[in-house]
Amino acid sequence: MKPQQVREWVRAARRIVVLSGAGMSAESGVPTFRDAQTGLWAKFRPEELATEEAFRARPQMVWDWYAARRESLAKVEPNAGHHAIAAFQQRHPGRLTVVTQNVDGLHQRAGSPGVLALHGSILEDRWLEAPRPCCAGAEPLPGRPPRCGVCGNLRRPAVVWFGEMLPARELAAAEDAAAACDLMLVVGTSGVVYPAAGLARATQGRVVIVNPQASELDDAADAVLRGTAAALLPELLED
Numbered sequence: 001m002k003p004q005q006v007r008e009w010v011r012a013a014r015r016i017v018v019l020s021g022a023g024m025s026a027e028s029g030v031p032t033f034r035d036a037q038t039g040l041w042a043k044f045r046p047e048e049l050a051t052e053e054a055f056r057a058r059p060q061m062v063w064d065w066y067a068a069r070r071e072s073l074a075k076v077e078p079n080a081g082h083h084a085i086a087a088f089q090q091r092h093p094g095r096l097t098v099v100t101q102n103v104d105g106l107h108q109r110a111g112s113p114g115v116l117a118l119h120g121s122i123l124e125d126r127w128l129e130a131p132r133p134c135c136a137g138a139e140p141l142p143g144r145p146p147r148c149g150v151c152g153n154l155r156r157p158a159v160v161w162f163g164e165m166l167p168a169r170e171l172a173a174a175e176d177a178a179a180a181c182d183l184m185l186v187v188g189t190s191g192v193v194y195p196a197a198g199l200a201r202a203t204q205g206r207v208v209i210v211n212p213q214a215s216e217l218d219d220a221a222d223a224v225l226r227g228t229a230a231a232l233l234p235e236l237l238e239d
Ligand code: APR
Pocket: 020, 021, 022, 023, 024, 026, 027, 032, 033, 034, 035, 046, 101, 102, 119, 187, 188, 189, 190, 191, 192, 193, 210, 211, 212, 213, 214, 215, 227, 228, 229, 230
């Protein structure tokens, strides 16, 4: 399949969903999960590090790891792919919905409105246990992680860990968008993590994969474009 054909599909589509994963941000310099060869990802599988159990067992290690990722994100910028999506949304209000598994905030920084961030945000944190009046009443004590000075409740990254529920409002809105779209661009995801990957299987619309490598969703696709997000999206989304 040629990008020009997909561009025709984009032009004809009334409602488009972009379902993005870590590869969307690769050209911004953010390492993907399953390719990362450095840091803790090299030593632990994501499923071992990104869990509530891992945080409870080693809160400082997991907190520090997220803090380091947060710091490195402050040094990167949205790439041409993020910008092409946001520019399309500005030219065509209400026509394209971004559903992302990324926690890096780069779609939002590029100017995409209404991003449905299924896996939360690494730029924010929240209480580990449901906050008690003491937690809400005062600033958390600084620390790694910060904690409530009264009850000891810990702050944790506001991301969705393995085994946790996705935010209900975002997931419901993503399911509605997937059901209503006539075209879904699946960009930079290995397609192994559900329920996000299930959105590409549930849609009645055409499914186009943008990924330089094979993914688990290729069999659900009407077209597979072997290229990168920053190279292909500006071409696909140009008017
Ligand atoms: N453009 C497009 N795709 C790319 C690019 C690029 N420049 N570079 C890499 N890719 C592709 C890879 O080929 C791979 O298929 O991006 C995909 C990244 O896959 P993963 O690292 O598995 O990331 P993702 O699919 O987002 O992971 C899903 O798993 O660890 C959890 O919660 C975490 O949201 C994450 C989820």
